Amino acid sequence: MEPTSIDALLNETRAFAPAETFTQQANLNDPAVYSEAAKDFEAFWAKAAEGLDWFQPWTKTLEWSPPYAQWFVGGKLNACYNCVDRHAKTWRRNKAALIWEGEPGDERVLTYGDLSRETQKFANVLKSMGVSKGDRVCIYMPLVPEVVIAMLACARIGAPHSVVFGGFSAESLQDRINDAQAKVLITADGGWRRGSVVPLKKNADDALKTCPSIEKVIVLDRMGIDYPVHMQSGRDVWWRDAMEQAALECPCEPMESEDLLYLLYTSGSTGKPKGIMHTTGGYMTQVNATTQWVFDLKEEDVYWCTADVGWVTGHSYLVYGPLSNGATCMVYEGAPDYPDRDRFWAMIEKYRATIFYTAPTAIRAFMKWGESHLQKHDLSSLRLLGSVGEPINPEAWMWYHQHVGGARCPIVDTWWQTETGAILISPLPGLTATKPGSATHALPGIFPEILDNDGQPLPLGKGGYLALTKPWPSMTRGLYGDPERFMQTYWSKYPGIYFTGDGARRDEDGYFWLMGRVDDVINVAGHRLSTMEVESALVDHPAVAEAAAIGKSHDLKGQAVAAFVIIREGFEMSDSLKDDLKEHVTKKIGAIARPDDIIFSADLPKTRSGKIMRRLLRDVAEGRALGDTTTLADPAVVQSLKDKYEGQED
Numbered sequence: 111m112e113p114t115s116i117d118a119l120l121n122e123t124r125a126f127a128p129a130e131t132f133t134q135q136a137n138l139n140d141p142a143v144y145s146e147a148a149k150d151f152e153a154f155w156a157k158a159a160e161g162l163d164w165f166q167p168w169t170k171t172l173e174w175s176p177p178y179a180q181w182f183v184g185g186k187l188n189a190c191y192n193c194v195d196r197h198a199k200t201w202r203r204n205k206a207a208l209i210w211e212g213e214p215g216d217e218r219v220l221t222y223g224d225l226s227r228e229t230q231k232f233a234n235v236l237k238s239m240g241v242s243k244g245d246r247v248c249i250y251m252p253l254v255p256e257v258v259i260a261m262l263a264c265a266r267i268g269a270p271h272s273v274v275f276g277g278f279s280a281e282s283l284q285d286r287i288n289d290a291q292a293k294v295l296i297t298a299d300g301g302w303r304r305g306s307v308v309p310l311k312k313n314a315d316d317a318l319k320t321c322p323s324i325e326k327v328i329v330l331d332r333m334g335i336d337y338p339v340h341m342q343s344g345r346d347v348w349w350r351d352a353m354e355q356a357a358l359e360c361p362c363e364p365m366e367s368e369d370l371l372y373l374l375y376t377s378g379s380t381g382k383p384k385g386i387m388h389t390t391g392g393y394m395t396q397v398n399a400t401t402q403w404v405f406d407l408k409e410e411d412v413y414w415c416t417a418d419v420g421w422v423t424g425h426s427y428l429v430y431g432p433l434s435n436g437a438t439c440m441v442y443e444g445a446p447d448y449p450d451r452d453r454f455w456a457m458i459e460k461y462r463a464t465i466f467y468t469a470p471t472a473i474r475a476f477m478k479w480g481e482s483h484l485q486k487h488d489l490s491s492l493r494l495l496g497s498v499g500e501p502i503n504p505e506a507w508m509w510y511h512q513h514v515g516g517a518r519c520p521i522v523d524t525w526w527q528t529e530t531g532a533i534l535i536s537p538l539p540g541l542t543a544t545k546p547g548s549a550t551h552a553l554p555g556i557f558p559e560i561l562d563n564d565g566q567p568l569p570l571g572k573g574g575y576l577a578l579t580k581p582w583p584s585m586t587r588g589l590y591g592d593p594e595r596f597m598q599t600y601w602s603k604y605p606g607i608y609f610t611g612d613g614a615r616r617d618e619d620g621y622f623w624l625m626g627r628v629d630d631v632i633n634v635a636g637h638r639l640s641t642m643e644v645e646s647a648l649v650d651h652p653a654v655a656e657a658a659a660i661g662k663s664h665d666l667k668g669q670a671v672a673a674f675v676i677i678r679e680g681f682e683m684s685d686s687l688k689d690d691l692k693e694h695v696t697k698k699i700g701a702i703a704r705p706d707d708i709i710f711s712a713d714l715p716k717t718r719s720g721k722i723m724r725r726l727l728r729d730v731a732e733g734r735a736l737g738d739t740t741t742l743a744d745p746a747v748v749q750s751l752k753d754k755y756e757g758q759e760d
C-alpha cells in the first residue's frame with residue numbers, strides 16, 4: 111500500500127450517504143440515538159442490556175473506579191444461555207446457527223437445536239474432566255463447528271476460555287497455557303490451510319512438555335483416521351469418545367455480571383503477550399447491541415464474518431454477538447484462495463450471504479487478484495459490508511464498494527481493539543454518510559477524544575493520540591495476573607482516561623481517521639505483533655547478537671516485519687542465514703511473525719541513552735530520506751545502514 115498522506119485523507123471529498131431504502135428498514139435510523147446516549151450514557155447502556163436474558167436483574171448499572179469498571183452490578187446471566195438456550199426454546203430451534211464449510215469442501219449446518227445439544231454434552235465432558243467454574247480452559251483448534259461448541263460449553267459452566275490461534279507455534283501456545291494456568295486443553299489432530307495440514311496436536315504435544323497445569327487434553331478428529339497422532343494415555347482423550355459417554359443435559363451456571371467470560375492473549379509493546387480479560391454482562395451487552403446496530407442484523411440475514419476465532423473479531427462477531435442475536439452465521443475453515451481465488455465469492459453465492467465482514471488485507475489481495483473472480487459469481491444477495499483490523503486505504507474501500515458491494519451496500523469500517531471488546535468507532539449504516547478510509551464517528555454511548563501528549567483535546571485537523579474518556583460496558587477488566595502492566599499500558603499516560611495506543615485525526619466534519627499505532631505494536635495483515643516479540647525470537651538464534659524489528663509498509667499486509675540484525679563473530683552473513691532466521695521466528699512465534707526482510711547490520715542507530723531509534727529504521731526500510739538524526743549517538747551508523755540496505759534489499 112502506498113501510504114496515503116494524511117493531508118490527502120483529510121481532504122477526501124467523496125461521501126456516500128445511506129440510501130433511503132436502507133435507512134427506512136435500518137435497526138437504527140433516528141439520529142436522536144446519539145444525543146440520547148450522550149445525555150445519560152449509563153441509562154443508554156442499561157437499555158441495551160435489556161437485549162439479553164438475565165437470570166437476576168442488576169441493581170447498579172455502573173461502578174466506576176478508574177481504571178476498574180463494573181457494569182450491571184448484582185445481575186446474573188450466562189453467555190451460552192443467551193447464545194443458544196434462549197433461541198433453542200423457540201421456533202429458532204430449527205434455524206441454522208452455523209453454516210460451515212471446511213477447506214477441502216466438506217459442509218455442515220448446525221441449527222440452534224444442534225448447538226444446544228452439542229454444547230450441553232460437551233459441557234458435561236468438561237465437567238467430567240474436573241473443570242468447574244473459574245477453571246481456565248485453553249482452546250487450540252481449526253475453525254470448525256466444534257471450536258464454537260467448545261467456547262460456548264466453557265461459558266455454560268463458567269470456565270473462562272483462552273483461545274489460541276491455530277497459526278501460533280508450540281512455544282506461543284505454551285506461554286499462553288502457562289500464563290493462564292489452564293487445566294484442560296482442547297485441540298484437534300490437525301486443521302487445513304491451503305491444502306496442507308497444520309499439525310495442531312503435534313504442536314500441542316511440544317507445548318505440553320512444560321505445561322504442568324494441564325491435566326487433560328481433548329482431541330478432535332478433524333483429519334480422519336489416516337492421520338497419525340500420538341495420544342498420551344491417561345491425559346489425551348478423543349472428542350468423539352468423550353462425547354459418546356456424555357449426558358444430554360447440562361444446566362447453565364448463573365454467572366455474576368462481572369465473572370470472567372474469557373481471556374484472550376494479544377501483543378503489547380513488550381515481548382510478553384498479555385491476557386486480556388473480558389467479563390460476562392458488559393461484554394455480552396455490547397457485542398449483542400453493536401451487532402444489531404453496526405451490521406443492521408435481521409432475522410433473515412446470512413451473516414459472514416471471515417475472522418478466525420483465534421482473534422477478538424472471531425470472539426465478538428463470529429460467536430457472541432451474532433449468536434446472542436439468533437443469527438445464521440457462515441463459517442469457513444481455510445484460505446480465501448483455496449482451491450481457487452474465487453472461494454469467498456463462490457461461498458457468498460452458494461449460501462446467499464447478506465452481510466460480509468472482512469479485513470483490509472484480504473480486500474487488497476482480492477483487488478490484486480482482479481475482478482474476474484468476482485464476475486463469475488452472483489453477489490446480489492449482499493446488502494452490507496464491513497471492514498476491521500487496520501486502516502482501510504481509500505482505494506481498497508472504493509474497490510470493495512464497487513466490486514463487492516455493487517455500489518449499493520453500505521460499508522462499515524469498524525475501529526476497535528481486543529481490549530475494547532466491541533466496536534467503538536463505526537458508521538451506523540442507516541444514518542452515517544461514509545467517506546472512503548474513515549471509520550467516521552463514535553458509536554452512541556462512546557466518548558473518544560484526540561489528545562496531545564499532555565492530555566489536552568486537540569482541535570479538528572490536528573493529529574494526536576486516540577483516547578476514551580468514559581467507560582463502556584465491554585472494556586477489558588484488566589490483564590490476567592498483571593494489574594501493574596494494565597495500569598502502566600493504558601491508564602498512566604492520562605490518568606482516568608483509556609489510552610488506545612493509536613494515533614488519529616478528525617477532519618473538519620468531525621470524522622475520525624485512524625493513523626495506526628503509535629507504540630511498538632505492529633499490525634501485519636490485521637494481526638497484532640510486538641516488535642520486541644520478534645526481536646526476542648531473533649536473539650534466541652545462536653547467530654544473532656542484537657536485533658531491531660520494525661513494521662514497514664506493505665501493499666497487501668498493511669505492514670510487514672523487517673528486522674535489522676547484528677550477527678555474532680564466526681557467522682557468515684549469507685542468504686541461507688537470512689532464511690534460517692526467518693524460519694526461526696516462524697517456529698518461535700508463528701507464520702504471521704515471519705520477517706519479510708532481514709537486513710544484516712554492523713550497528714544499530716541508538717540515542718545517546720542507548721534506545722534504538724525505530725523511526726529511522728522505518729525510514730531506511732521504506733526507502734525514505736532519513737528524518738531527524740540529531741539525537742543519535744553516532745549519525746554515521748544510520749547513513750551507512752541506509753546505503754547498505756539499498757544494496758541488499760530482498
Ligand code: PRX
Pocket residue numbers: 376422423497498499500501502523524525526527528529549610611612624626627633636637638
Ligand atoms: O491499530 C488499531 C487497529 O488494530 C488495533 C487493534 O488490534 P486487535 O486488538 O488485534 O484487534 C483487531 C480487531 C478489532 C487497533 O489499535 N485497527 C483495528 N480496526 C481498525 C484499526 N485501525 C484502523 N481502522 C480500523 N477499522
